[in-house]
Amino acid sequence: MSNEYKQETSLVQIGNERDEINQAVSTPIYLSTAYRHQEIGQTEGYDYIRSGNPTRDVLERHVALLEKGDQAFACSSGMAAIQLIFAKFKVGSNFIISRDVYGGSYRLFENFKEKYNFSFTYWDEKTDLTSLITADTVAIFIETPTNPLMNVVNLESISQVAKANNLLFIVDSTLFTPYFIRPIESGADIVIHSATKYLGGHNDLLAGLVITKGESLSEEYAFLHNSIGSTLAPFDCYNLIRGMKTLALRMEKHLDNARHVVDYLQSESEVTKVYFPGNTGMVSFEIKDASDVPDFLKSLKLISFAESLGGVESFITYPITQTHMDIPEEVRISYGLTDRLLRISVGIEHADDIIADFEQAFKRLRERVG
DSSP states (O other), X not given: OOTTSOHHHHHHTTTOOSOOTTOOSSOOOOOOSBOOOSBTTBOSSOSBTTTOOHHHHHHHHHHHHHTTOSEEEEESSHHHHHHHHHTTXXXXXXXXXXXXXOHHHHHHHHHHHHHHOOEEEEEOSSSOGGGGOOTTXXXXXXXXXXXXXXXXXXXXXXXXXXXXXXXXXXXXOTXXXXXXXXXXXXXXXXXXXXXXXXXXXXXXXXXXXXXXXXXXXXXXXXXXXXXXXXXXXXXXXXXXXXXXXXHHHHHHHHHXXXXXXXXXXXXXXTXXXXXXXXXXXXXXXXXXXXXXXXXXXXXXXXXXXXXXXXXSSOEEEOTTTTTTXXXXXXHHHHTTOOTTEEEEEOOSXXXXXXXXXXXXXXXXXXXXXX
C-alpha cells in the first residue's frame, strides 16, 4: 500500500492486494504450517509458519506503514509483544517506566526482576526524567495515555532525552491507536499495541503488535520473533485485518461518544473527578464513596462490567480488582489509583443510551443512600 493515501484509505485497503494469484479482494487465510521445497535450498518465500506466513505478512506490512515504522511483528497477545521487546536486553538492565502503568505490565516487570535481575524506575512525570538515568539504564518505556489515569506525555521531549543518552524509546500506544497518534513520528524507536483492543475492535480477538524503526533494530527483532515463536496465528491475523478496516470510523465514534459522556460525568453530583485525554474512547472517573461501587456496577444495564477495552460495546472496569489488582495497594494509592476510580471504554452505541444508563445507575445510588 502506498504512503500517498490518507489514513482512512490505507486502513480500508489493508489486505486488498493486487498481485494475489487468484485476485482475491480480501486476504486469504493461509493455514498451512509447512511449504514444499522444489529443490534443496530453494523456496517460494515460505518454509515454516513460525518463520513466515502470507496472511501474517500482509498484516505486518500494512501495520508498519500505518505506524511509519520499518517492520512490524504480530504476536499472540499484547503481553507477548512486551515479552518480545524485553527479550533483547541483558541481565541487570534498568528501565524507566511510566508510573501509572497497566497492571499486567507491572506484573510482568516484577517477574523480570526475579528472573533477569532487571530493575525498573517508575517516572511520575513531575520528576526530571534525566535525573533517573543510571549507567545501567537501557530504555524508556512509556504508556500514553496511561492506564487508567489517562496521563499524556510529550513524546518529542522524551525522545530527545532518550537519544541524548543512547536509550531505546518504547511507547505503548494502545489507547490512542495509529489513527490518532504515531509515536515513531515523534522519535520513538519501538511502538507496542495490544491489538486485542481498538485495532481488533470487536472483543473477539487476542493479539499484540510490535513496530520498529531502524534497520538494525528491525533485524534483531525479526530474529527474536522467529526464534521465540510468539507469532500470531493466520486466522487471528485475518480477523485483525478485518477489524482494522473500520478503525477510522470506530475511533471517530468512540471519541465523539466519549466527549458526550465526559460532559455528562462532569455535571454528575456523585462524580468527583473525570480523567479524559482526548483522541480515544477511554474515560476514567472517581465517585464519592468506594462503598457505592458494587451497587453502582450492579445497576448498569447497557454497559458491561468487564475487563477489556476498545471494542464496539461499552465496558466499565474497576481497576483495583481487575486490570490492576497485582499492583500493591500502597503503590497504587501513592500515585492516585484509588478504590473510588472506575474506567470506561466508551463504545459506539448511541451516546444518549450510554448516558441514560449512567443516569439511571446514579439515580438508584442516590435513592439507596438517601
